[in-house]
Amino acid sequence: MDEKPVVLVEGLHKHFGAAHVLKGIDLAVDSSRVVCVIGPSGSGKSTLLRSMAFLDPYDEGRVFIEGRLLGYRETDGKRVRDSDRNIDSVRSVIGMVFQHYNLWPHKTALGNVTEALRVVRKLGRREAERIGVEMLAKVGVGDKAHDFPARLSGGQQQRTAIARALAMRPHVMYFDEPTSALDPELVGEVLQVMQELAGEGMTMVVVTHEMGFAAHVADEVVFMDGGEVIERGPPDDIFKRPRSGRLREFLDTWRSRTI
Amino acid sequence: MSFDIDIVVRYGPLLLSGLWTTVYICALASILAVAAGLAAALLYGLPLRFAKLLCRVYIEVMRGTPILILLFILYYGGPSIGLTLEAETVGILGLGFYGGGYFAEIFRAGFQSIPPGQIEAARMLGIPRRMIVARIQIPQMLTLIIPPSTNQVIILTKESALLSIITVAELTKNTTQMVNETFAVVEPYVAVALLYWLIIEGIALAGGALERRFGHAS
Ligand SMILES: Nc1ncnc2c1ncn2[C@@H]1O[C@H](COP(=O)(O)OP(=O)(O)OP(=O)(O)O)[C@@H](O)[C@H]1O
Ligand SMILES: [Mg+2]
Numbered sequence: 049m050d051e052k053p054v055v056l057v058e059g060l061h062k063h064f065g066a067a068h069v070l071k072g073i074d075l076a077v078d079s080s081r082v083v084c085v086i087g088p089s090g091s092g093k094s095t096l097l098r099s100m101a102f103l104d105p106y107d108e109g110r111v112f113i114e115g116r117l118l119g120y121r122e123t124d125g126k127r128v129r130d131s132d133r134n135i136d137s138v139r140s141v142i143g144m145v146f147q148h149y150n151l152w153p154h155k156t157a158l159g160n161v162t163e164a165l166r167v168v169r170k171l172g173r174r175e176a177e178r179i180g181v182e183m184l185a186k187v188g189v190g191d192k193a194h195d196f197p198a199r200l201s202g203g204q205q206q207r208t209a210i211a212r213a214l215a216m217r218p219h220v221m222y223f224d225e226p227t228s229a230l231d232p233e234l235v236g237e238v239l240q241v242m243q244e245l246a247g248e249g250m251t252m253v254v255v256t257h258e259m260g261f262a263a264h265v266a267d268e269v270v271f272m273d274g275g276e277v278i279e280r281g282p283p284d285d286i287f288k289r290p291r292s293g294r295l296r297e298f299l300d301t302w303r304s305r306t307i
Numbered sequence: 308m309s310f311d312i313d314i315v316v317r318y319g320p321l322l323l324s325g326l327w328t329t330v331y332i333c334a335l336a337s338i339l340a341v342a343a344g345l346a347a348a349l350l351y352g353l354p355l356r357f358a359k360l361l362c363r364v365y366i367e368v369m370r371g372t373p374i375l376i377l378l379f380i381l382y383y384g385g386p387s388i389g390l391t392l393e394a395e396t397v398g399i400l401g402l403g404f405y406g407g408g409y410f411a412e413i414f415r416a417g418f419q420s421i422p423p424g425q426i427e428a429a430r431m432l433g434i435p436r437r438m439i440v441a442r443i444q445i446p447q448m449l450t451l452i453i454p455p456s457t458n459q460v461i462i463l464t465k466e467s468a469l470l471s472i473i474t475v476a477e478l479t480k481n482t483t484q485m486v487n488e489t490f491a492v493v494e495p496y497v498a499v500a501l502l503y504w505l506i507i508e509g510i511a512l513a514g515g516a517l518e519r520r521f522g523h524a525s
Contacts, residue, residue, distance in 0.1 A: 142431065144428070146424055146428065150425050151425075152429075154446050167438050168434055
Protein backbone atom coordinates (compact mmCIF):
# COMPACT_ATOMS: atom_id res chain seq x y z
CA MET A 49 0.00 0.00 0.00
CA ASP A 50 1.09 3.53 -0.78
CA GLU A 51 1.49 5.38 2.50
CA LYS A 52 2.11 8.81 1.02
CA PRO A 53 -0.93 11.10 1.42
CA VAL A 54 -2.62 11.97 -1.85
CA VAL A 55 -2.81 15.59 -0.74
CA LEU A 56 -0.43 17.12 1.77
CA VAL A 57 -0.75 20.73 2.89
CA GLU A 58 1.95 22.28 5.06
CA GLY A 59 1.82 25.68 6.75
CA LEU A 60 -0.36 27.26 4.08
CA HIS A 61 -0.78 31.03 4.12
CA LYS A 62 -2.81 33.13 1.75
CA HIS A 63 -3.46 36.87 1.61
CA PHE A 64 -5.90 38.84 -0.50
CA GLY A 65 -4.30 42.26 -0.37
CA ALA A 66 -4.18 43.14 3.32
CA ALA A 67 -6.57 40.35 4.32
CA HIS A 68 -4.86 37.32 5.83
CA VAL A 69 -7.26 34.61 4.72
CA LEU A 70 -5.36 31.38 5.44
CA LYS A 71 -3.16 31.40 8.52
CA GLY A 72 -1.00 28.32 8.47
CA ILE A 73 -3.14 25.38 7.42
CA ASP A 74 -1.87 21.80 7.70
CA LEU A 75 -3.79 18.95 6.17
CA ALA A 76 -3.08 15.42 5.01
CA VAL A 77 -5.54 13.41 2.96
CA ASP A 78 -4.72 9.74 2.66
CA SER A 79 -5.82 7.54 -0.18
CA SER A 80 -9.53 6.55 -0.11
CA ARG A 81 -10.28 8.91 2.73
CA VAL A 82 -13.02 11.51 2.78
CA VAL A 83 -12.23 14.78 4.51
CA CYS A 84 -15.05 17.28 5.04
CA VAL A 85 -14.24 20.91 5.72
CA ILE A 86 -16.86 22.87 7.63
CA GLY A 87 -16.95 26.35 9.08
CA PRO A 88 -18.76 29.67 8.98
CA SER A 89 -19.01 31.80 5.87
CA GLY A 90 -15.80 33.66 5.14
CA SER A 91 -13.65 31.32 7.22
CA GLY A 92 -11.48 30.47 4.19
CA LYS A 93 -12.83 27.04 3.18
CA SER A 94 -13.09 27.84 -0.52
CA THR A 95 -9.79 29.62 -0.51
CA LEU A 96 -8.15 26.57 1.05
CA LEU A 97 -9.63 24.24 -1.56
CA ARG A 98 -8.70 26.60 -4.39
CA SER A 99 -5.17 26.94 -3.04
CA MET A 100 -4.95 23.16 -2.88
CA ALA A 101 -5.67 23.22 -6.62
CA PHE A 102 -3.54 26.34 -7.25
CA LEU A 103 -6.54 28.18 -8.68
CA ASP A 104 -5.61 30.72 -6.02
CA PRO A 105 -1.82 30.77 -5.73
CA TYR A 106 -0.83 30.45 -2.09
CA ASP A 107 1.80 32.73 -0.57
CA GLU A 108 3.58 30.58 1.99
CA GLY A 109 3.73 26.90 2.76
CA ARG A 110 3.46 23.97 0.42
CA VAL A 111 0.90 21.79 -1.26
CA PHE A 112 2.00 18.35 -2.40
CA ILE A 113 -0.15 16.23 -4.68
CA GLU A 114 1.00 12.61 -4.59
CA GLY A 115 4.36 13.87 -3.40
CA ARG A 116 4.81 16.52 -6.10
CA LEU A 117 4.93 20.19 -5.13
CA LEU A 118 2.02 22.06 -6.72
CA GLY A 119 2.42 25.50 -8.25
CA TYR A 120 6.03 26.34 -7.54
CA ARG A 121 9.53 25.24 -8.43
CA GLU A 122 12.14 25.46 -5.71
CA THR A 123 15.80 25.99 -6.44
CA ASP A 124 18.20 26.63 -3.52
CA GLY A 125 15.69 28.16 -1.17
CA LYS A 126 14.07 30.42 -3.76
CA ARG A 127 10.81 29.56 -5.33
CA VAL A 128 9.27 30.63 -8.59
CA ARG A 129 5.93 29.93 -10.13
CA ASP A 130 6.00 26.72 -12.08
CA SER A 131 5.19 26.55 -15.78
CA ASP A 132 1.54 26.03 -16.77
CA ARG A 133 2.58 22.71 -18.19
CA ASN A 134 4.03 21.43 -14.92
CA ILE A 135 1.14 22.81 -12.91
CA ASP A 136 -1.27 21.00 -15.26
CA SER A 137 0.73 17.83 -14.85
CA VAL A 138 0.69 17.88 -11.03
CA ARG A 139 -2.96 18.92 -11.07
CA SER A 140 -4.03 16.23 -13.50
CA VAL A 141 -4.94 13.81 -10.71
CA ILE A 142 -7.35 16.30 -9.11
CA GLY A 143 -10.98 16.47 -10.17
CA MET A 144 -12.87 19.54 -9.05
CA VAL A 145 -16.58 20.24 -8.62
CA PHE A 146 -17.79 23.78 -8.03
CA GLN A 147 -20.75 25.28 -6.26
CA HIS A 148 -22.15 26.71 -9.49
CA TYR A 149 -21.35 23.63 -11.61
CA ASN A 150 -19.49 25.73 -14.20
CA LEU A 151 -20.67 23.68 -17.13
CA TRP A 152 -20.06 25.09 -20.58
CA PRO A 153 -23.49 26.18 -21.81
CA HIS A 154 -22.69 25.87 -25.52
CA LYS A 155 -21.92 22.16 -25.22
CA THR A 156 -24.29 19.30 -24.46
CA ALA A 157 -23.92 17.27 -21.29
CA LEU A 158 -21.96 14.75 -23.32
CA GLY A 159 -19.93 17.52 -24.96
CA ASN A 160 -19.00 18.82 -21.52
CA VAL A 161 -17.80 15.39 -20.43
CA THR A 162 -15.90 14.56 -23.62
CA GLU A 163 -14.19 17.94 -24.10
CA ALA A 164 -11.11 17.24 -21.99
CA LEU A 165 -10.96 13.64 -23.17
CA ARG A 166 -10.69 14.92 -26.73
CA VAL A 167 -8.47 17.95 -26.16
CA VAL A 168 -6.24 16.78 -23.31
CA ARG A 169 -6.28 13.00 -23.57
CA LYS A 170 -6.50 13.27 -27.35
CA LEU A 171 -9.00 10.43 -27.62
CA GLY A 172 -10.99 9.94 -30.80
CA ARG A 173 -14.61 10.99 -30.83
CA ARG A 174 -15.97 7.48 -30.54
CA GLU A 175 -13.79 6.49 -27.58
CA ALA A 176 -14.40 9.81 -25.81
CA GLU A 177 -18.15 9.45 -26.26
CA ARG A 178 -18.09 5.88 -25.01
CA ILE A 179 -16.43 7.05 -21.78
CA GLY A 180 -18.69 10.11 -21.63
CA VAL A 181 -21.88 8.08 -21.85
CA GLU A 182 -20.54 5.66 -19.25
CA MET A 183 -19.75 8.51 -16.84
CA LEU A 184 -23.12 10.21 -17.33
CA ALA A 185 -24.87 6.89 -16.70
CA LYS A 186 -22.80 6.39 -13.58
CA VAL A 187 -24.14 9.62 -12.06
CA GLY A 188 -27.66 8.91 -13.29
CA VAL A 189 -28.03 11.35 -16.17
CA GLY A 190 -27.34 8.94 -19.01
CA ASP A 191 -30.61 9.92 -20.67
CA LYS A 192 -29.60 13.59 -20.75
CA ALA A 193 -26.42 13.15 -22.78
CA HIS A 194 -27.62 15.24 -25.71
CA ASP A 195 -29.28 18.01 -23.72
CA PHE A 196 -27.70 21.39 -23.19
CA PRO A 197 -27.08 22.44 -19.56
CA ALA A 198 -29.88 25.02 -19.69
CA ARG A 199 -32.33 22.16 -20.18
CA LEU A 200 -31.13 20.31 -17.07
CA SER A 201 -32.18 20.78 -13.46
CA GLY A 202 -29.55 22.03 -11.02
CA GLY A 203 -29.08 18.52 -9.64
CA GLN A 204 -28.62 17.11 -13.14
CA GLN A 205 -26.16 19.87 -13.99
CA GLN A 206 -24.11 19.19 -10.89
CA ARG A 207 -24.09 15.47 -11.57
CA THR A 208 -22.96 16.21 -15.12
CA ALA A 209 -20.17 18.31 -13.67
CA ILE A 210 -19.18 15.39 -11.46
CA ALA A 211 -19.18 13.10 -14.51
CA ARG A 212 -17.00 15.60 -16.37
CA ALA A 213 -14.42 15.48 -13.59
CA LEU A 214 -14.61 11.70 -13.20
CA ALA A 215 -14.04 11.12 -16.91
CA MET A 216 -10.43 12.19 -16.45
CA ARG A 217 -9.89 9.41 -13.88
CA PRO A 218 -8.83 11.66 -10.98
CA HIS A 219 -7.14 10.20 -7.92
CA VAL A 220 -8.75 12.78 -5.66
CA MET A 221 -11.94 14.81 -5.98
CA TYR A 222 -12.42 18.29 -4.53
CA PHE A 223 -15.97 19.52 -3.93
CA ASP A 224 -16.67 23.15 -2.99
CA GLU A 225 -20.19 23.32 -1.54
CA PRO A 226 -21.55 21.17 -4.37
CA THR A 227 -25.15 21.38 -3.14
CA SER A 228 -25.35 24.96 -1.88
CA ALA A 229 -26.82 26.32 -5.10
CA LEU A 230 -29.46 23.60 -5.34
CA ASP A 231 -33.12 23.63 -4.44
CA PRO A 232 -33.53 21.55 -1.28
CA GLU A 233 -35.32 18.69 -3.04
CA LEU A 234 -32.36 18.26 -5.42
CA VAL A 235 -29.64 18.09 -2.77
CA GLY A 236 -30.16 14.40 -2.05
CA GLU A 237 -29.46 13.12 -5.56
CA VAL A 238 -26.08 14.86 -5.64
CA LEU A 239 -25.10 13.76 -2.14
CA GLN A 240 -26.03 10.21 -3.07
CA VAL A 241 -23.66 10.24 -6.05
CA MET A 242 -20.93 11.57 -3.77
CA GLN A 243 -21.62 8.92 -1.19
CA GLU A 244 -21.38 6.21 -3.85
CA LEU A 245 -18.06 7.64 -4.96
CA ALA A 246 -16.78 7.56 -1.41
CA GLY A 247 -17.99 3.97 -1.16
CA GLU A 248 -15.92 3.06 -4.21
CA GLY A 249 -12.85 4.32 -2.41
CA MET A 250 -12.46 7.71 -4.07
CA THR A 251 -10.26 10.10 -2.11
CA MET A 252 -12.31 13.22 -1.46
CA VAL A 253 -12.06 16.69 0.05
CA VAL A 254 -15.51 18.19 0.53
CA VAL A 255 -16.28 21.71 1.65
CA THR A 256 -19.87 21.51 2.78
CA HIS A 257 -22.65 22.87 4.91
CA GLU A 258 -24.38 19.46 4.80
CA MET A 259 -23.61 18.29 8.33
CA GLY A 260 -25.56 15.07 7.79
CA PHE A 261 -23.33 14.15 4.88
CA ALA A 262 -20.20 15.02 6.86
CA ALA A 263 -21.41 12.96 9.82
CA HIS A 264 -22.18 9.90 7.71
CA VAL A 265 -19.53 9.89 5.01
CA ALA A 266 -16.47 11.70 6.32
CA ASP A 267 -13.51 9.91 7.83
CA GLU A 268 -12.28 13.21 9.17
CA VAL A 269 -14.01 16.54 9.69
CA VAL A 270 -12.01 19.75 9.74
CA PHE A 271 -13.55 22.82 11.33
CA MET A 272 -12.18 26.15 10.13
CA ASP A 273 -12.77 29.63 11.46
CA GLY A 274 -10.97 32.86 10.70
CA GLY A 275 -8.48 31.20 8.35
CA GLU A 276 -7.37 28.60 10.87
CA VAL A 277 -8.19 24.98 11.58
CA ILE A 278 -9.78 25.14 15.01
CA GLU A 279 -10.61 21.48 15.44
CA ARG A 280 -10.34 18.26 13.50
CA GLY A 281 -11.22 14.66 14.09
CA PRO A 282 -13.64 11.84 13.35
CA PRO A 283 -17.21 13.07 12.77
CA ASP A 284 -18.40 11.60 16.07
CA ASP A 285 -15.94 13.70 18.04
CA ILE A 286 -16.59 16.85 16.05
CA PHE A 287 -20.37 16.69 16.13
CA LYS A 288 -20.96 15.02 19.51
CA ARG A 289 -18.01 16.14 21.57
CA PRO A 290 -16.86 19.55 20.29
CA ARG A 291 -14.04 20.87 22.44
CA SER A 292 -13.74 24.48 21.36
CA GLY A 293 -16.29 27.17 22.07
CA ARG A 294 -16.23 28.31 18.47
CA LEU A 295 -17.17 24.89 17.10
CA ARG A 296 -19.91 24.50 19.69
CA GLU A 297 -21.28 27.89 18.75
CA PHE A 298 -21.11 27.04 15.04
CA LEU A 299 -22.97 23.77 15.55
CA ASP A 300 -25.59 25.45 17.73
CA THR A 301 -26.25 28.06 15.08
CA TRP A 302 -26.54 25.35 12.47
CA ARG A 303 -28.94 23.28 14.58
CA SER A 304 -31.16 26.22 15.40
CA ARG A 305 -31.32 27.04 11.70
CA THR A 306 -32.27 23.58 10.55
CA ILE A 307 -34.89 22.79 13.17
CA MET B 308 -31.11 68.23 -64.66
CA SER B 309 -30.52 65.01 -66.50
CA PHE B 310 -28.61 61.89 -65.51
CA ASP B 311 -26.13 60.96 -68.24
CA ILE B 312 -25.84 57.21 -67.96
CA ASP B 313 -23.25 57.17 -70.80
CA ILE B 314 -20.57 58.74 -68.62
CA VAL B 315 -21.08 56.08 -66.01
CA VAL B 316 -20.80 53.33 -68.60
CA ARG B 317 -17.70 54.94 -70.09
CA TYR B 318 -16.06 55.19 -66.71
CA GLY B 319 -17.36 51.79 -65.63
CA PRO B 320 -13.99 50.05 -65.81
CA LEU B 321 -12.31 52.78 -63.76
CA LEU B 322 -15.04 52.65 -61.13
CA LEU B 323 -14.96 48.86 -61.01
CA SER B 324 -11.20 48.83 -60.60
CA GLY B 325 -11.61 51.30 -57.72
CA LEU B 326 -14.32 49.09 -56.28
CA TRP B 327 -12.03 46.07 -56.41
CA THR B 328 -9.20 47.99 -54.73
CA THR B 329 -11.50 49.18 -51.97
CA VAL B 330 -12.82 45.67 -51.43
CA TYR B 331 -9.50 43.92 -51.13
CA ILE B 332 -7.87 46.64 -49.05
CA CYS B 333 -10.82 46.62 -46.66
CA ALA B 334 -10.87 42.83 -46.54
CA LEU B 335 -7.17 42.64 -45.66
CA ALA B 336 -7.45 45.56 -43.23
CA SER B 337 -10.42 43.89 -41.52
CA ILE B 338 -8.52 40.64 -41.11
CA LEU B 339 -5.59 42.57 -39.65
CA ALA B 340 -7.95 44.54 -37.40
CA VAL B 341 -9.57 41.38 -36.03
CA ALA B 342 -6.18 39.74 -35.47
CA ALA B 343 -4.69 42.83 -33.79
CA GLY B 344 -7.83 43.31 -31.69
CA LEU B 345 -7.87 39.68 -30.59
CA ALA B 346 -4.17 39.78 -29.75
CA ALA B 347 -4.62 42.95 -27.72
CA ALA B 348 -7.64 41.56 -25.86
CA LEU B 349 -5.77 38.33 -25.05
CA LEU B 350 -2.73 40.27 -23.90
CA TYR B 351 -5.01 42.37 -21.74
CA GLY B 352 -6.29 39.22 -20.07
CA LEU B 353 -2.82 38.13 -18.95
CA PRO B 354 -1.99 38.65 -15.29
CA LEU B 355 0.86 41.02 -16.22
CA ARG B 356 0.70 44.70 -15.48
CA PHE B 357 2.99 45.53 -18.39
CA ALA B 358 0.82 43.66 -20.91
CA LYS B 359 -2.27 45.47 -19.67
CA LEU B 360 -0.53 48.83 -19.95
CA LEU B 361 0.64 48.08 -23.47
CA CYS B 362 -2.91 47.25 -24.56
CA ARG B 363 -4.32 50.32 -22.90
CA VAL B 364 -1.81 52.53 -24.71
CA TYR B 365 -2.56 50.85 -28.04
CA ILE B 366 -6.32 51.24 -27.65
CA GLU B 367 -6.02 54.86 -26.44
CA VAL B 368 -3.71 55.88 -29.29
CA MET B 369 -5.94 54.30 -31.93
CA ARG B 370 -9.08 55.78 -30.44
CA GLY B 371 -7.57 59.16 -29.74
CA THR B 372 -6.05 59.83 -33.17
CA PRO B 373 -7.99 60.66 -36.34
CA ILE B 374 -7.40 57.94 -38.90
CA LEU B 375 -6.23 60.53 -41.43
CA ILE B 376 -3.44 61.63 -39.10
CA LEU B 377 -2.38 58.01 -38.64
CA LEU B 378 -2.26 57.54 -42.39
CA PHE B 379 -0.22 60.75 -42.83
CA ILE B 380 2.22 59.68 -40.13
CA LEU B 381 2.71 56.29 -41.77
CA TYR B 382 2.84 57.54 -45.35
CA TYR B 383 4.75 60.81 -45.07
CA GLY B 384 6.49 60.23 -41.76
CA GLY B 385 7.50 56.65 -42.46
CA PRO B 386 10.36 57.41 -44.87
CA SER B 387 12.09 59.66 -42.30
CA ILE B 388 12.58 56.62 -40.09
CA GLY B 389 13.51 54.44 -43.05
CA LEU B 390 10.05 53.00 -43.54
CA THR B 391 9.00 53.54 -47.14
CA LEU B 392 5.72 51.84 -47.89
CA GLU B 393 3.44 51.65 -50.88
CA ALA B 394 0.32 53.74 -50.45
CA GLU B 395 -1.85 50.61 -50.50
CA THR B 396 0.27 48.96 -47.82
CA VAL B 397 -0.06 52.08 -45.68
CA GLY B 398 -3.80 51.88 -46.23
CA ILE B 399 -4.04 48.26 -45.11
CA LEU B 400 -1.76 48.73 -42.09
CA GLY B 401 -3.32 52.04 -41.09
CA LEU B 402 -6.93 50.91 -41.34
CA GLY B 403 -6.04 47.51 -39.86
CA PHE B 404 -4.31 48.74 -36.72
CA TYR B 405 -6.79 51.56 -36.34
CA GLY B 406 -9.69 49.12 -36.49
CA GLY B 407 -7.75 46.80 -34.17
CA GLY B 408 -8.12 49.32 -31.37
CA TYR B 409 -11.88 49.06 -31.65
CA PHE B 410 -11.90 45.30 -32.12
CA ALA B 411 -9.79 45.00 -28.96
CA GLU B 412 -12.62 46.57 -26.98
CA ILE B 413 -15.21 44.35 -28.63
CA PHE B 414 -13.21 41.21 -27.81
CA ARG B 415 -12.42 42.40 -24.31
CA ALA B 416 -16.11 42.83 -23.55
CA GLY B 417 -16.67 39.40 -25.09
CA PHE B 418 -14.06 37.71 -22.89
CA GLN B 419 -15.45 39.45 -19.83
CA SER B 420 -18.89 38.08 -20.57
CA ILE B 421 -17.75 34.50 -19.88
CA PRO B 422 -18.09 33.58 -16.20
CA PRO B 423 -14.58 32.90 -14.78
CA GLY B 424 -15.83 29.66 -13.24
CA GLN B 425 -16.10 28.14 -16.71
CA ILE B 426 -12.44 28.91 -17.34
CA GLU B 427 -11.43 27.51 -13.97
CA ALA B 428 -13.30 24.30 -14.68
CA ALA B 429 -11.42 24.02 -17.96
CA ARG B 430 -8.07 24.70 -16.32
CA MET B 431 -8.74 22.05 -13.69
CA LEU B 432 -9.28 19.56 -16.50
CA GLY B 433 -5.90 20.48 -17.96
CA ILE B 434 -7.24 22.13 -21.10
CA PRO B 435 -4.47 24.37 -22.47
CA ARG B 436 -5.12 28.11 -22.53
CA ARG B 437 -5.25 28.43 -26.30
CA MET B 438 -7.83 25.66 -26.44
CA ILE B 439 -9.87 27.39 -23.74
CA VAL B 440 -9.87 30.52 -25.90
CA ALA B 441 -10.71 28.68 -29.09
CA ARG B 442 -13.26 26.16 -27.84
CA ILE B 443 -14.85 27.67 -24.77
CA GLN B 444 -14.52 31.44 -24.82
CA ILE B 445 -14.78 32.47 -28.47
CA PRO B 446 -17.72 30.22 -29.41
CA GLN B 447 -19.75 31.70 -26.57
CA MET B 448 -18.68 35.25 -27.37
CA LEU B 449 -19.89 35.09 -30.96
CA THR B 450 -23.48 36.11 -30.23
CA LEU B 451 -22.13 39.10 -28.43
CA ILE B 452 -19.35 40.14 -30.80
CA ILE B 453 -20.73 39.50 -34.27
CA PRO B 454 -23.09 42.54 -34.41
CA PRO B 455 -20.54 45.13 -33.24
CA SER B 456 -17.87 43.48 -35.39
CA THR B 457 -20.05 43.77 -38.47
CA ASN B 458 -20.58 47.39 -37.60
CA GLN B 459 -16.86 47.94 -37.17
CA VAL B 460 -16.07 46.46 -40.59
CA ILE B 461 -18.69 48.78 -42.11
CA ILE B 462 -17.13 51.79 -40.41
CA LEU B 463 -13.68 50.70 -41.56
CA THR B 464 -14.93 50.40 -45.12
CA LYS B 465 -16.37 53.89 -45.09
CA GLU B 466 -13.17 55.28 -43.55
CA SER B 467 -11.25 53.73 -46.44
CA ALA B 468 -12.45 56.64 -48.61
CA LEU B 469 -9.73 58.64 -46.86
CA LEU B 470 -7.10 56.53 -48.60
CA SER B 471 -7.80 58.63 -51.70
CA ILE B 472 -5.90 61.43 -49.97
CA ILE B 473 -2.73 59.35 -49.83
CA THR B 474 -3.10 58.49 -53.54
CA VAL B 475 -4.51 54.96 -53.29
CA ALA B 476 -6.50 54.30 -56.47
CA GLU B 477 -9.59 53.12 -54.65
CA LEU B 478 -13.21 53.92 -55.26
CA THR B 479 -13.25 57.50 -54.02
CA LYS B 480 -9.96 58.39 -55.74
CA ASN B 481 -11.15 57.03 -59.07
CA THR B 482 -14.44 58.84 -58.70
CA THR B 483 -12.60 62.11 -58.12
CA GLN B 484 -10.60 61.42 -61.27
CA MET B 485 -13.87 60.89 -63.14
CA VAL B 486 -15.21 64.19 -61.84
CA ASN B 487 -12.05 66.01 -62.87
CA GLU B 488 -12.06 64.57 -66.37
CA THR B 489 -15.78 64.90 -67.16
CA PHE B 490 -16.76 67.96 -65.15
CA ALA B 491 -19.87 65.95 -64.26
CA VAL B 492 -20.73 65.88 -60.58
CA VAL B 493 -24.04 64.15 -60.14
CA GLU B 494 -23.33 60.97 -62.13
CA PRO B 495 -19.99 60.07 -60.53
CA TYR B 496 -21.12 60.70 -56.97
CA VAL B 497 -24.43 58.92 -57.36
CA ALA B 498 -22.63 55.99 -58.94
CA VAL B 499 -20.02 55.83 -56.20
CA ALA B 500 -22.62 56.13 -53.45
CA LEU B 501 -24.42 53.17 -54.98
CA LEU B 502 -21.22 51.13 -55.11
CA TYR B 503 -20.38 51.86 -51.45
CA TRP B 504 -23.93 50.96 -50.55
CA LEU B 505 -23.48 47.65 -52.36
CA ILE B 506 -20.30 46.81 -50.44
CA ILE B 507 -21.82 47.76 -47.11
CA GLU B 508 -25.01 45.86 -47.81
CA GLY B 509 -22.84 42.85 -48.62
CA ILE B 510 -21.02 43.17 -45.29
CA ALA B 511 -24.28 43.55 -43.41
CA LEU B 512 -25.71 40.47 -45.13
CA ALA B 513 -22.59 38.45 -44.33
CA GLY B 514 -22.76 39.62 -40.71
CA GLY B 515 -26.41 38.65 -40.51
CA ALA B 516 -25.65 35.22 -41.93
CA LEU B 517 -22.84 34.71 -39.40
CA GLU B 518 -25.16 35.76 -36.63
CA ARG B 519 -27.76 33.21 -37.68
CA ARG B 520 -25.15 30.51 -38.10
CA PHE B 521 -23.28 31.04 -34.80
CA GLY B 522 -25.68 33.10 -32.78
CA HIS B 523 -27.00 30.27 -30.62
CA ALA B 524 -24.48 30.18 -27.83
CA SER B 525 -26.76 28.81 -25.17
N1 LIG C 1 -10.73 36.87 -4.76
C1 LIG C 1 -10.80 37.43 -3.53
N2 LIG C 1 -10.38 38.69 -3.33
C2 LIG C 1 -10.43 39.26 -2.10
N3 LIG C 1 -10.87 38.64 -1.01
C3 LIG C 1 -11.31 37.37 -1.14
C4 LIG C 1 -11.30 36.70 -2.41
N4 LIG C 1 -11.79 35.47 -2.23
C5 LIG C 1 -12.09 35.36 -0.92
N5 LIG C 1 -11.81 36.50 -0.26
C6 LIG C 1 -11.99 36.73 1.19
O1 LIG C 1 -11.36 35.68 1.88
C7 LIG C 1 -12.13 35.28 2.97
C8 LIG C 1 -12.40 33.80 2.88
O2 LIG C 1 -13.24 33.56 1.79
P1 LIG C 1 -13.70 32.12 1.36
O3 LIG C 1 -14.48 32.26 0.11
O4 LIG C 1 -12.54 31.20 1.33
O5 LIG C 1 -14.67 31.72 2.56
P2 LIG C 1 -15.59 30.44 2.72
O6 LIG C 1 -15.23 29.82 4.00
O7 LIG C 1 -15.51 29.60 1.49
O8 LIG C 1 -17.03 31.10 2.83
P3 LIG C 1 -18.45 30.60 2.26
O9 LIG C 1 -18.96 29.58 3.22
O10 LIG C 1 -19.28 31.84 2.27
O11 LIG C 1 -18.22 30.05 0.89
C9 LIG C 1 -13.38 36.12 2.99
O12 LIG C 1 -13.19 37.16 3.92
C10 LIG C 1 -13.45 36.66 1.59
O13 LIG C 1 -14.04 37.93 1.60
MG1 LIG D 1 -16.87 29.12 -0.09
